[in-house]
Amino acid sequence: MIVSRTALAAVLVAVAAPALRAQQAVYVVKQLNDYASGARYSGAKNPAAPSRNGAMMLTIAKRLTPEEMAAVASYVQGLR
Numbered sequence: 001m002i003v004s005r006t007a008l009a010a011v012l013v014a015v016a017a018p019a020l021r022a023q024q025a026v027y028v029v030k031q032l033n034d035y036a037s038g039a040r041y042s043g044a045k046n047p048a049a050p051s052r053n054g055a056m057m058l059t060i061a062k063r064l065t066p067e068e069m070a071a072v073a074s075y076v077q078g079l080r
């Protein structure tokens with residue numbers, strides 16, 4: 001599927017996704033690992049206030065291999 005940058009930006013704003021451009025790779029890898037392990041994302045533990053946003057990232061992170069996390073983190077750090 002091909003999505004324009006403008007359309008993608010609109011979706012990311014709509015779901016309140018944080019800007020990652022130039023974020024440190026070590027930070028991104030840590031957040032992805034924390035989503036994957038459940039260390040980050042409190043929605044599941046608090047059904048009264050579930051975080052759909054955290055759930056999205058948990059789903060994404062769980063499907064990434066350590067190599068893929070490192071690769072995408074390196075890419076993010078290089079964005080200017």
Ligand code: HEM
Binds near residue numbers: 017028029076
């Ligand atoms: C290459 C794909 C992606 C990567 C590497 C990525 C990475 C990250 C990282 C590192 C964070 C934590 C940011 C921080 O702590 O400041 C985050 C949070 C978030 N991302 Fe993604 N993300 C990706 C795709 C997406 C997509 C496609 C969406 C939604 C359509 C999305 C929505 C969000 C949201 C809503 C949060 C905040 C969740 C929260 O409250 O914890 N992300 N993402």
